[in-house]
Amino acid sequence: MLKSWAEGRGWGFPALLVLALALALYAGTLGHPPIWDDRAYVAGQPFLQDCGNLRLVLNPRYLLWVLPVENSARPAWLASVLWDSCLYGGAWAGLRLSNLLWHGLGAVLLLALAWELSRDRWCALLAALLFAAHPLHTEPVNFIAFRADLMALAFMLLSLCLYLRGRARPGWAGRLCLAASLACFAAAALSKEMAVTLPALVLLADALAPRLPDEPAPRAGRRPRWALYGLFLLTLGLFAAFRTPRSGYRLEPQQARRGYRLDAPRAPEWDFAAQAEAAAPDFMPWERVYREPGARARTMSGVAGAYLLQLFWPAALQGDYAPAVPDSWLDGKVLASALAWLALLAAAWRLRRVQPAASFGLLWVPVTLLPVSGIIPLLNLRADRYLYVPSAGWCLAAAAGLCAAARARRPALRAAGWALGLVLLCAFAWRTAARNADYRDELAFHQATDRLDPGVPRNHMNLALALQRAGQPRAAEEHLRRALSLWPGYNEARLLLAQTLLAQGRPGQALALLRAGLPWGQGRAGYQFKLGRAWELSGRPQQALDAYAAASRLDPAFWPADLRAGAVLLRLGRLRQARARLEQALRTTRWRLPEGIYHLALAYRGLGLAGQERRARAVLRQAAPTLAASYPRMPEEPRP
Numbered sequence: 001m002l003k004s005w006a007e008g009r010g011w012g013f014p015a016l017l018v019l020a021l022a023l024a025l026y027a028g029t030l031g032h033p034p035i036w037d038d039r040a041y042v043a044g045q046p047f048l049q050d051c052g053n054l055r056l057v058l059n060p061r062y063l064l065w066v067l068p069v070e071n072s073a074r075p076a077w078l079a080s081v082l083w084d085s086c087l088y089g090g091a092w093a094g095l096r097l098s099n100l101l102w103h104g105l106g107a108v109l110l111l112a113l114a115w116e117l118s119r120d121r122w123c124a125l126l127a128a129l130l131f132a133a134h135p136l137h138t139e140p141v142n143f144i145a146f147r148a149d150l151m152a153l154a155f156m157l158l159s160l161c162l163y164l165r166g167r168a169r170p171g172w173a174g175r176l177c178l179a180a181s182l183a184c185f186a187a188a189a190l191s192k193e194m195a196v197t198l199p200a201l202v203l204l205a206d207a208l209a210p211r212l213p214d215e216p217a218p219r220a221g222r223r224p225r226w227a228l229y230g231l232f233l234l235t236l237g238l239f240a241a242f243r244t245p246r247s248g249y250r251l252e253p254q255q256a257r258r259g260y261r262l263d264a265p266r267a268p269e270w271d272f273a274a275q276a277e278a279a280a281p282d283f284m285p286w287e288r289v290y291r292e293p294g295a296r297a298r299t300m301s302g303v304a305g306a307y308l309l310q311l312f313w314p315a316a317l318q319g320d321y322a323p324a325v326p327d328s329w330l331d332g333k334v335l336a337s338a339l340a341w342l343a344l345l346a347a348a349w350r351l352r353r354v355q356p357a358a359s360f361g362l363l364w365v366p367v368t369l370l371p372v373s374g375i376i377p378l379l380n381l382r383a384d385r386y387l388y389v390p391s392a393g394w395c396l397a398a399a400a401g402l403c404a405a406a407r408a409r410r411p412a413l414r415a416a417g418w419a420l421g422l423v424l425l426c427a428f429a430w431r432t433a434a435r436n437a438d439y440r441d442e443l444a445f446h447q448a449t450d451r452l453d454p455g456v457p458r459n460h461m462n463l464a465l466a467l468q469r470a471g472q473p474r475a476a477e478e479h480l481r482r483a484l485s486l487w488p489g490y491n492e493a494r495l496l497l498a499q500t501l502l503a504q505g506r507p508g509q510a511l512a513l514l515r516a517g518l519p520w521g522q523g524r525a526g527y528q529f530k531l532g533r534a535w536e537l538s539g540r541p542q543q544a545l546d547a548y549a550a551a552s553r554l555d556p557a558f559w560p561a562d563l564r565a566g567a568v569l570l571r572l573g574r575l576r577q578a579r580a581r582l583e584q585a586l587r588t589t590r591w592r593l594p595e596g597i598y599h600l601a602l603a604y605r606g607l608g609l610a611g612q613e614r615r616a617r618a619v620l621r622q623a624a625p626t627l628a629a630s631y632p633r634m635p636e637e638p639r640p
Contacts, residue, residue, distance in 0.1 A: 011115075014125050015108050022104035022132040025432050026141055030093045030100075035442040036319065036462065037145040042081060042095070045070055051086035054079060066245055073246035076155075076191040077148040095144045102150035103141045106392070107132040109157035114396050116164045117209055118357035120403055126421055127361075127399035133428040135314040135435050136391055139384040142439040148192035149388040155188030156198050157392065163202055164209075167225070178228060182235055189239040194389050196239065197368045199232040204363055208356040285457065285487045286325050290377050298326040298334055300374035303382045305337025307369065308344065310387060311394045314428075317435055318449040321382040322456040322486075341366065358400035364393025398424070442466040457487035464496065473500060489520035495530050507537035525555035532564060541568050559588040563596050570599055570606075579603040594624035598631065605632060 034043040047053055047069045056067065057078045071078055080098065088094025111128035118124060131137075140146040159181045166177030188195035206225060289296035303323055310317070326334050348362035372378060372386040402424075405417030438448040446463035449456060460483035467476035480497040483490055494517045501510035511534040514527070521527030532547030545568055551561035566582035569575075582600040586593060597620045604613035621628040 011111075014121075014128075015111060018107045018111055018125070018128040018132055019104040021129060021429075022107050023100050025133060025429060026100045026103070026436065028433075029142055029436050029439060030096050032096070032142070032440050034092060034144070035439065035445055036143070038143050039442075041070060041145045043092070048078070048081050049085060049090060051082065054082040054086060057082060063242060073193075073243050074148050074191060076151055076187055080147060080151060081144060096142075099141050099144060099147055099150060102147060102154060103137065104132070106150060106154045106157060109154055109161065110392050110395065112161050113157050113164075114357065114399065116161055117205070117360055117396070118400060118403075120357075120400075122406070123357065123399045123403040126402060126425075127396045129425055130395040130399060130428065131392055133425055133432055134391055134395065135317060135428055135431040136310060136384055136387045138317065138432055138435045138439070139319070140388045142436065143385075146385045146388075149194070149385050151191035152188045152195045153389045153392060155184045155191060156195055156201070156389070159184035159188060159198060160201060160205065163228075164205065167206075167228075182231055185232060186235055186239065189235075190242075193243065194368060194371045194386075196236055197370055199229065199236060200367045201364060202232060203229070204360055204367065208352055208360045208363075284379075285322055286381060288325050289374070289381065295325050296374050296377065298329060298331065299323055299381065301337050302326060302331070302333040304369065304373065305333060305340055306382065307387055307390070308337070308340050308365075310384070311365070311391060314431065316452055317384055318452045318456075318459075319384075319438075319445055320449055320456050320459040320462070321380075321453070322458070323381050355400055355404060358397045358404070361393040361395070361397030361400060364396065365390045368393065443470055454482075455486060457483040457490055457493065460486070461490065461493045461496065464493070468500075473504070476500065488517070491517065491521045491524060491527055494521065495527060498530050498534060502533060502537060507534055510534045511538050522550075523554065525551040525558040525561065528554065529558065529561050529564070532561065536564065536568060541572060544568055557588055559585040559593070562588070563593060563599075566596070566603070567599050570603055573606075575603050575606045579607065591619060592623070594620060594627050597623065598627055602632060 042048055056062065057075050062072075062075065066072065067075075069078070080102075081095065084095045084098050088097075107128045110131050111124050114124035114127040115121065140149040162177045162181035162184060166174045166181060168174070169177060185195065185198050188198060286299060289299050328334075344362055344365070348359045351359040351362070368390045369386070372383075374381070399421075402417050402421040406414050406421070408414050408417065438445050443463075443466045446459055446466055449459045450463055453459075460479040464476040464479040464483070467473075467479065477497065477500055480493050480500070483493040484497070487493075494513060498510040498514050501507070501513065511531075514521070514531045514534055517527070518531075521531075528547045528551035532544045532551065535541075535544035535547055545565055548561040548565035548568070551558055552565070562581045562585035566578045566580075566585060569578035569581060579600065582596050582603060586596050586600065589596070591597065597616055601613050601616035601620060604610075604616060617628065617631060620631070
């Protein structure tokens with residue numbers, strides 16, 4: 001069967017071989033539970049669990065109106081996950097199977113593109129097999145939240161294949177292929193933003209392979225390609241208009257509303273919903289890159305060099321990174337990165353005539369890395385999933401080079417080409433299978449990163465959460481302290497550690513911890529609230545009230561501060577003030593806080609407002625009958 005294919009008869013067998021390898025390498029992951037981002041952004045999103053929401057995402061009006069849900073800027077991804085919810089009834093293994101199929105489809109489409117560019121069957125097959133087995137792909141394939149990378153690449157490859165076919169065919173057949181290519185470009189962009197580099201890849205394909213071996217010479221009067229480029233750019237502009245007002249990370253607190261200065265209209269039926277927007281994170285250890293262009297350029301230069309090394313030999317893979325910020329352009333990693341990328345560009349230039357497919361593959365890598373190169377500041381400066389799309393070009397270039405060596409005149413070179421290709425494929429497959437074991441649960445995933453790089457504070461935080469869920473609070477506390485030692489301004493880790501200490505009855509330690517972090521956390525409502533809880537449990541009610549007041553000033557809608565302030569004031573006998581704070585908390589939450597209603601009823605009772613007390617108790621009986629049965633006893637202090 002393989003022999004008949006090598007002789008030029010059919011593509012069914014190699015396509016099935018590539019798909020089988022992609023599925024076989026990841027079949028063991030189908031039973032893995034949701035971890036990390038999948039827990040928060042997929043399994044933890046009620047919108048994605050309701051199959052009926054598929055019609056909302058597919059409604060064309062939401063290309064103009066903003067749908068206020070997480071990841072509304074990637075409607076193709078939303079639609080695919082909702083389709084899985086309909087198809088598999090929420091079974092997590094079904095969602096994982098879809099990821100495997102998307103990855104297999106991408107490998108098969110790379111097979112087609114490599115053939116279009118090289119007209120070398122063995123080169124096309126090797127490129128697809130290397131892509132199916134590359135260990136860098138374990139992160140996007142194992143996470144449903146990162147399926148957007150798989151979808152974007154599949155649509156990009158299909159768009160390029162259709163473009164190359166369309167430019168070679170006259171008449172309506174060619175026009176239909178080109179129209180389908182544009183549609184696939186739009187679908188790729190609606191999957192993930194990295195697809196915006198596709199027009200540059202189209203230009204590269206035309207420059208390096210202006211006419212394929214079986215493509216007829218251009219006729220006089222044939223439609224100019226500049227018109228096609230214009231259509232790609234028009235599609236890109238429409239996507240930019242779509243993308244700008246939709247959800248995304250806020251890199252700094254002061255950027256809270258900048259992302260919406262080009263806002264789109266919101267559908268009236270969603271007026272009640274909050275605008276979908278990720279919360280502003282803590283300042284990262286690399287926060288200099290957001291305010292110093294030079295620091296960002298140096299840091300991302302080092303990251304780019306690390307990417308290049310991972311493409312060639314992905315031995316060290318981890319779920320999270322903490323890139324160092326070099327102080328000088330003479331830093332060793334920055335210089336090594338610059339030399340490596342110059343060598344890649346020089347090789348691409350040298351091969352442009354003798355090996356255009358290899359040259360195209362090499363240039364594919366820097367072009368598709370541009371969106372994550374630091375031109376636009378990113379929350380996560382480095383991630384393995386960012387290399388999913390660029391790796392397709394690397395696999396094409398590597399396969400073209402190995403096949404050229406396998407066809408050399410010298411027997412030793414031919415043998416080396418075949419042997420190296422086989423060894424590389426086997427090594428990739430082995431490393432992928434080994435890496436997949438790290439995704440079996442949350443604890444194993446974060447422990448794998450900790451073994452490779454114990455200097456990642458955010459991983460210590462995530463590992464602490466996993467340890468707490470596993471019933472290991474002491475180990476969790478140790479990792480939280482390590483996170484803070486690496487990054488003292490890590491408010492999230494400091495708050496979680498304080499919460500842990502308070503829950504263990506150690507308010508004094510929690511108070512000391514929070515006071516030490518005031519230089520970083522005093523401008524955040526949640527931090528002031530946690531400080532207030534520490535003061536309250538330490539028997540310092542006035543200091544607690546001051547902290548709660550600070551939290552309310554920072555965020556008037558932060559109802560927990562009003563609720564706890566009301567409870568403290570009630571215990572101090574300051575009933576009028578307690579009533580005001582409790583009513584504010586209940587207005588914010590639309591009277592959905594049984595604890596707040598209970599305390600407010602006690603405040604009404606102390607003030608002699610019998611009618612209002614009866615109404616509050618009636619609401620409480622409906623909302624929380626068990627709590628209502630204990631009235632009017634002052635409730636015990638809730639533990640954190």
